[in-house]
Structure formats: C-alpha cells, structure tokens
Amino acid sequence: MSFLLSRVATLSITAAILLYAVPPLLKAEAWVALAILCAAAAGICYLYLSKRHVPAKYLVPGTVFLIVFQLVPLLYTFSIAFTNYGDGHRGSKEEAVAAIERESLKEIPGSPDYALTIAAKGGDLVFLLVDRETKAVQAGTADGLSNVEGAEVSLTGKILSAPGYEILPAGDRDAEVQALAVPTARGAIKSSGLSRAIEFEKTRAYAADCDCVRGEGKEWKASSETGYFVDAQGNNLLQGWQVNVGWSNFARALTDPNVNGHFFNVLIWNFVFSIASVFVTFVLGLSCALALHSPRMKGTKIYRALLVLPYAMPAFALMLVWRDMFNKDFGLINRVLGLDHDWMGTPASARLALILVNLWLGYPYMFLVATGALQAIPRELTEASGIDGASAWQSFRRVTLPLLLVALTPLLISSFAFNFNNFNLIRFVTNGGPYAVDNNLVGKTDLLITYTYRLAFEGSGGLLGFAAALSTFIFIIVAVTSAIAFRRTRAQEEVYS
Amino acid sequence: MRMIWRHAFLLCVVAFALLPVVFVFSAALNPLGTLGSSEIIPTGASFDNFVKLFSDPDHSFGRWMFNSVMLALVSAFASVFLGICAAYAFSRMRFAGRRVGLLAIMLIQMFPQFLAIVAIFIIFTQVTELFPPFGFDSIWGLLLLYLGGALGVNTWLMKGFLDTVPKELDESATVDGASHAQIFFRIILPLVSPILAVVALLAFVGTMNEFLMANIFLRSDDTKTLAVGMFGLLGPDNRNVNFGAFAAGTLLTAIPTVSLFYWLQKYITSGLTLGAVKG
Incomplete structure (x- = not known):
C-alpha cells in the first residue's frame, strides 16, 4: 500500500513541476532547457518507480539542488571568467547591432x-x-x-x-x-x-559586407578581440558584445598595475584576517572551556548560558550595532572612553576593530566545540601525567592540547575557509573602508570577496567577467590552503571510519 | 584560590559578551531613539522605538519578520530532510562512488555559493523572465538557491550521528520484513531527532543571517528579509536617528533564535562535537 502511495506521490509531484515549467520554456523556445528538464523528469520517474537503486533514491533530492544551484553556478563562473561579460558587453553581437541601430533612430x-x-x-x-x-x-x-x-x-x-x-x-x-x-x-x-x-x-546601420557599422559618414569596424565596433581613430561605440578574451582577465589581476597592487595587498590582509580570527576565537573559546572544566567549579550552567549568548543573537544586526558603537561622533566607545578617535577611519584601528568584533561573534562556537571535545578526553590521561610529575601546564601542553587539536582541526579549517570569505562582517562593519583618497575601488579592510562584489555590482561596477576571474582565484586559494591543512592532519582517514 | 582566577577571567569574558547586548537593550528602550543618546545603562524607558518601528510608512518591519521567519522555517525543514536522506544513504548503504560522493560534498561546500554570485545573477535573470515566482524579488527563488547548500557540512554531521545508531536495529527490522523506507521513517528518524533539531536550528539561524544573496534578490520593500530591510534602516542618512528603532528590531529578531537556542542547547554541544570527532 505504502509502496503504491509513494509512487503516486512521486509521479504527481513530477507531473506538477512539468506542468508548471514546460509552457514558459516552450514559449521562450528554450529547447535545451526543455530537453534537460524532460530527461531529468524521466530519470526521476524511472528511479522511484523501480525497486532497484535504493541509495540513489535517498541521494537524488539533495543532489539535484546541489548540482543546479551550486555546481552549475560554479562551473558557469569559471566559463564567464574567460569572457568580457559586463556592462556594455552583456549580449550577443546581433543584440549589440540591434541596440546601436535602435539608438541611432x-x-x-x-x-x-x-x-x-x-x-x-x-x-x-x-x-x-x-x-x-x-x-x-x-x-x-x-x-x-x-x-x-x-x-x-x-x-x-x-x-x-x-x-x-x-x-x-x-x-x-x-x-x-x-x-x-x-x-x-x-x-x-x-x-x-x-x-x-x-x-x-x-542613421547607423550594420553592413555585412565589411562587418562594420556605417553611418553619419563614418565607419566602425567590428573587433572580435574587444567585442566593440571601433572607428579608424580607435574610438568605440558604447554598445559592445560578449567575446572570449582567454586568460586576459586572470592576467589582468596579476599584471595590471592598477589592479595587482591592490590584489596582493588585499590577499595578504585576507590571510592575516582569517588566520588571526581563527586564532583569537579558538584561544578565547578554549580558555573559557578550560576554566569551566573542573569538578570544583561553581555556576557552570549560568556561565555557559551567558557565554554562548553572542552565538544566538542575530549576527547581521549585532555587526551593525558594533559598527555604530565604534562610530566617531555618536559611538558609545568614544563617549565612554572620552576619546575622539576615528576608529573606522584609520587602517590599523579599523582592522583591530574588525578582529575584535569577529572575536565576539566567533568565540562561542569555539567554546561549544572545545567543551564537547574536552569532555571526550578521558580524565585518566591527565591524571596519569600528573602522577608522573608533570605540572598542570605541561600536561595541558603535552597531553590535552594535542588530543584536542586532532579532534578540532577539521573545524578550525572550515572556520578558516569561512572567515576567508566573511563577506557579511566586512560589508556591515567597515564596508571595506577606510579608502585612500585617490582610490574608491578598494579599501584597507577589503577582503577578496568584498572587492570582487564591488567590481561586479557596485560603483563603476559591471565588470562581471573580471569579477568571475577573481572568484576563480579565491576558489583556488581556499582549496589549496585547506588541502594543505588537511594533509597535515589525519582528518581524512578518520572521516571514513 | 585558583578558582577565583577562573571566576575573574570568566566574568571578564561575560562582560565582553554582554556589552553589545545590554547596549542594544538600553538603546531600544531609550526614549530619544538616537545613537548619540544611547548609553549602556538605560536613561529612561519607553516603547516609542517599537511603535516607530511598526508605524514607519516607508518600512514594513512586520512583513520583513514574516518573510524571514517563513523563509528560515521552510529552508530549515527542507534542508534537514534533504540532508538526512543523503546522510542515511552514506551511513547505512555501501555503493559505488560513496567515498567520492562524501568527498565531493565537502569540496563543493568549501567554495561558498556566493563566490558564484556573478553566475547566479545571470542564471536568475533568465529564471525571472521565465518563472517570475521563483526569480528575483521573491523569497521562493531565494529558497531554491539556499537548498543548493543543503548537502554539506550538515550532511557530515548527521552521518556522524547516524553512525552511532546501532546497525542491529535496521537489521532486525529488515528480518521482520520492513522496507528501507519504513526503517528510515519509522525507526531512524525518531532516533536521530536531537541532531535533526540541531541542524534545523543551525540552518534556521544561518538563513536569518544571510544577507549577500538576499540583497541581490530582494528589491522591493515587501519582499525583503530582516537582514536586508534592517540594513536599509540604518542607511547613510539616518544612521543616528533610526538607531533606537533598529535596536528594537534587533531585540525582536533575537527572540525566536535565542529561545530556540536555549531550548536546544544541550543537544547543540553534543551535536557539534560528534560532528567534529566522527566527521
């Protein structure tokens, strides 16, 4: 009975999705999308109607979302990185010609x-x-x-x-x-x-014989390298089209003097920020866990409840609260300390402030996992080292800490990867600032991810191809760093247990 | 004597932890409602800021709250379901590509979704034209996007927990003639409900806090989530003036997460640690 019921349910959900999704695709004549959709629907029907392939039945629902909204955008990003996609280069050449002709009416x-x-x-x-x-x-x-x-x-x-x-x-x-x-x-x-x-x-029209736009007594030749129509003097028409530019976006990040100075500075600060964040949150979280880890300690429950409070508060709102506590004119910190320091206006104090805010946000998590891991370490081990004559510090340093690190390294690495791309914190607290007078594109506290976001979506923006290339760089950096860190631990063997 | 040092240290950390929370509290009650007049100790008590928050004609705080909670609830439930299904397969079944699959999930998640913002923007520009209810300016499009991250660290966490549930349970049920679906829904799911609660909570909090994607997706005031809306509340022109209303909003936002959090706290420690130790 339940066999039949689940089959009917699967089929009707699939049918409902098809009924909803097919008409707009047909109307837009999106044949490729339509073919993929129908193939996927057929595959799902086959999978859930047959009695075989049991693991796939459990894996497919999550995997479909993973592929469509995670893997496809990922691969698509890599491919955009090789184009000049962006403002003025959004469509095909035909669309650019149509736009040029329309605007010359x-x-x-x-x-x-x-x-x-x-x-x-x-x-x-x-x-x-x-x-x-x-x-x-x-x-x-x-x-x-x-x-x-x-x-x-x-x-x-x-x-x-x-x-x-x-x-x-x-x-x-x-x-x-x-x-x-x-x-x-x-x-x-x-x-x-x-x-x-x-x-x-x-007044301007495309002519196929010369592959150019003619009009007003002038001629703009199509350039398949830049994706523009260019006249004899080298001036181009505003509307261009998308072309493949090979590795030039990547090369630009590394060689263009307008970019690469920032790129390396941002990269260094990015590493400093994420390593420092992981380090300070771990040290404070572990210290709290150790302080509470004693049978003679009183009030552990109330301490725990108060210590994890920052983890439960809405992070985005508290980031803004911290930002305004550091405000120069109205902020609490300047008023209480009687200072007039522009915290977010000088690079060093802005960076320090950011790490302090991140410490506040991040230590409760480290406290929770360190507490759990400490409880998992048998007390006999530290007692044994005590009997052997080790001081409290020695037994912590030689016995407890190594055991903790084995258990927590995967979490430290994922915390590093998270902080490496901690967009929210930067966007909310400093928005990348302070900025140099002559440069409003990259600030002193920008991470690669906020810098990329600004290139793509804000200000003079619209450099989507270049932003995609920077994203690809970030992918590679995070992956390589994490891979090296994983290699140094036994994490990989343990997870297959 | 050594205990005193421990208390002194912990009290310092607690003071650090509470500082902004107390500040928000007193700013929310501050009758003047500006940043410049907000102190740590409340200088007066009124609910003007709460009234202002709900009566502001330019902003619909109630609507943001509804959007956020709705989105966070649906995405928490859906992502827990997708995750536990996959974790069940990874924990209980042996099939070709199991190791590769586990590793692939870890690797893909290491590249956060928002690094692909450019591609996602282009893809959803198309989706908006074809299927407006799931495109920009709709929380349902955002929901689909969030579900792309359902298989990830949480799957590992749940797999770790499932590994601790004795296999003999499944085996005896199989002998009694139960199908795999019956075992999954009737036996396994009730047993692992603590970890489900924890993962759901983490997903809930994560969605409530998500800003980047939501900021690209949601343009009109009615569709905004709390993160996007409240960020706008403290825009460059009214940072000082709106601070009281913002603090009031922060307190209201904190109520659902903080209460859920304390309710589930004892599971959270064990859940996170199991995930850490067992992977």
Missing part, C-alpha cells in the same frame, strides 16, 4: 506619418497604423509590419474595429506604447503622441 523631415490606434492581440501590444495617403491599414509589432483586412476606419484615421484585434483606449499601457519600435526597412515606426506614429530613420 532619428526623425527625418518628410518621413512617413501614420494615424495610430493601439490594440492588443493575444495580450501583446500592437500598433494599428493607417497610412495618411493610401489609407492602407497595417499592424505593427516588434517583429515587423503585416497587412490588416476588414478594419473599420473613421474619418480621422482612428480605427474603430478590426477583426482579431482588441482596440485599447488611448493612453492605455503607456510605458509599453512608448517603448515599442516596429522595425521597417529604413528604420522603425514609433509612437509620437497618442494618435500619431512616425517612421524614424536609422
């Missing part, structure tokens, strides 16, 4: 002039156009012009009805009306006021 005196009626066909906006002289009726969409038969035209040129079209009141869907350009041989027809449309002429 100009009204030419004496150009054809139509009476305009707006209408809809299947929900899409249509211009119904009546030629002032011939009275011929045409329908214009983003795809071009087509003839309309049997329309009823008033004396002023307004269309009263047309078979297959729904006439819309003037002023309806205004934004769409203004945006619609009906392509024609010479240019495009656009609306001009509520009841009039004019044919605009494109």
